Amino acid sequence: MVNFNGKLFSEQTDIFSYGNRGLKYGDALFETVRCVNGTIFFWEDHYFRLMASMRILRMEIPMEFTLEFLEEEILKTVTENGLETKPTRVRLTVFRNEGGLYWPTINEVSFVIEVNSLESPFYLIQEESYEVELFKDYFVNKDMLSNLKTTNKILNVVASVYAKENGYDNCLLINNDKQVVEVINGNLFLVTENIIKTPPLSDGCLNGIIRQKLIEVIKSLEGYQLLEESISPFELQKADELFITNSIQGIRPIYKYRKKMYTNTVAKSLLGKLNAKARIG
Missing domain, CATH: 3.30.470.10 (Aminotransferase class 4, branched-chain amino acid transferase, N-terminal domain)
Structure with a gap:
């Protein structure tokens, strides 16, 4: 119904x-x-x-x-x-x-x-292989309309077809400045040592709810620094972790980008705190 x-x-x-x-x-x-x-x-x-x-x-x-x-x-x-x-x-x-x-x-x-x-009442970490690639055919615009969750998602559709045709689980989307903005179905976070970065809304990423909640969680933690800064494609292979956030999956670790393999330690730690925040409301 x-x-x-x-x-x-x-x-x-x-x-x-x-x-x-x-x-x-x-x-x-x-x-x-x-x-x-x-x-x-x-x-x-x-x-x-x-x-x-x-x-x-x-x-x-x-x-x-x-x-x-x-x-x-x-x-x-x-x-x-x-x-x-x-x-x-x-x-x-x-x-x-x-x-x-x-x-x-x-x-x-x-x-x-x-x-x-859905299968689970709460967010779970997925351990199976998850590989992404950079989608360079078309770009996300750096404007407020890109921050909105509208049904104008033809870029995401074409990127999904590209991922399927080439055996990837997802694609990283870039803006006209060639900065990494998000993935097909959510926001992107990058972890390098104790620094956790996510692209700013001014780069054109979706104003995601889980993105907002995770920013709140990370800012409250000792030992980590949260930066809302542009992410260059060159940073991807230097990172320790990459993970995706959205309202259905919560946090989804990325395990492979080209020849780089990633861990999920920080993602696992944050997921428990996100579940707690969800239960509180």
Whole structure:
């Protein structure tokens, strides 16, 4: 069952028309969250990111779009799919309603909520091989729109096809200055001795929720220095660890880039603290 504007439909129901602006122009935003036993991990952060993004895209925020309303709609969808006691992946998509060409005739929005089950209620470290490569065909723009979680993800799609065709698990994306920005499905952190770096938002990376939470965690730790600085491709092979963050996997270590092999010691240490932060909310 999917939730479209508060009403539940079977997955086989045609609920979108050819005029859907998310389809025609990518005029949509989405949040992907993890839900466990009625608790949506970092829900306030996701909600306020969504509201801020809607304002930036000049979407009209409905009066009923409160934190509590959208949380209730998510939990209703989870329950109706029989997943209330199981770890669940939730995707909430908000799109501008039909009308106009590039210039929309209205700024009102609709939403759709999709859910599916996950294996574990909490974030786990993956130990199996995970290899990445630099994707150099196209670039991430260094602007605020790149920080938003919109459905304009054709670069990520093409990079995913490249990774699949060449036997990689993921790709590192770069901006026009040839700085490493993120990966296909999340933010990037680099560890060299006691320094942990992640690209700044000004380089064009996604303003990821787990990125934010991990920055908070690292800044509170003794023995590590957190830097939000540009990452050159040349730094990758000098690092001790590379890892990915996103709202579904939490922390995903990278184990190989070209001839360089990486450890996961820091990633493991941080994952326990991230799980604790998720349980607290």
